[in-house]
Amino acid sequence: MVEKIEQAKAALVRALEDIFSTMFGENLVVVDHHDIADTPRISSMIGFGGIWSGFVALHFSTPMACQISAGFLGMPVDEPDETVRDTVAELANMVGGGLRNQLSTGEEMFKLSLPSVVEGLEYSTRGPAGSQELFLGVVAGDYHFKLQLVLEKKNR
Numbered sequence: 051m052v053e054k055i056e057q058a059k060a061a062l063v064r065a066l067e068d069i070f071s072t073m074f075g076e077n078l079v080v081v082d083h084h085d086i087a088d089t090p091r092i093s094s095m096i097g098f099g100g101i102w103s104g105f106v107a108l109h110f111s112t113p114m115a116c117q118i119s120a121g122f123l124g125m126p127v128d129e130p131d132e133t134v135r136d137t138v139a140e141l142a143n144m145v146g147g148g149l150r151n152q153l154s155t156g157e158e159m160f161k162l163s164l165p166s167v168v169e170g171l172e173y174s175t176r177g178p179a180g181s182q183e184l185f186l187g188v189v190a191g192d193y194h195f196k197l198q199l200v201l202e203k204k205n206r
Contacts, residue, residue, distance in 0.1 A: 054102075055182050058149065058199055062106070065148025066188060066197075069141070074121050076191035083185040083196045087111050092130060093168045093175060094142035098150065100160030102201065106149065107175050108142050109196040118193055130169065139165040145197075178202065 067078045092115040095107040110118065112130050119137035120127040127134060142165040153159045168175075177183055177200030184199040 055184055055199070055201055058102070058153070058201060059184055059186070061149050061152035062145070062186070062197065062199060064152050065145055066190075068148060069144050070190040070193070074190060074193065076193065078188065078190045081187035081189055083187040086187040086189075086194050086196050089171060091115075091169070091171075092134065092138055093173075094135075094138040094165055095168070095175065096142040096146040096165040097163035098146060098160040099163075100158065102153065102160045104177065104181065104199065104201040105175075106142060106146050107198040107200075108138060108145065109175075109198065110138060111195075112169075114193065114195055118195070121193065135167045135169075139167050176200075 063078070063080060070076045070078045089111065091109055091111055093107050093109045095105050097105040115130055115134050115138050116127045118141065119134045122137050122141070123133070143162070146162045146165070150159060150162065175198060180202075182201045184201075186197045186199075188195050188197055
């Protein structure tokens with residue numbers, strides 16, 4: 051399972067590098083997730099199931115979610131609204147799709163769920179018992195957020 055989480059980490063970093071260089075023109079750096087503020091926060095998540103199962107969650111401070119939305123859309127976004135929720139959901143979808151593309155070697159590794167968004171101060175995201183979690187801090191230019199990956203333990 052350790053090899054699987056490391057393989058997924060490398061695939062996620064490559065997917066994020068592609069997204070941020072293409073969409074934002076920024077180079078990506080992975081940092082300790084404790085170095086990234088995320089409260090008050092907005093989280094976008096996308097689940098996946100198949101040969102690999104689990105979810106990816108992106109955790110943003112509220113101002114950072116607005117800033118990423120503004121960069122994504124090319125227009126000012128000052129308040130967390132439907133536009134921000136849609137943008138961070140689409141970013142989760144892009145990361146999930148990038149993970150799938152990076153891991154696939156002719157065989158589809160998993161199918162993606164619809165992305166979802168959670169906002170608030172008092173919540174957490176966790177995988178089921180026996181799953182493995184990975185947290186990364188992501189910095190790309192002025193953009194920064196936390197990424198959480200949860201993989202279900204399977205015998206494949």
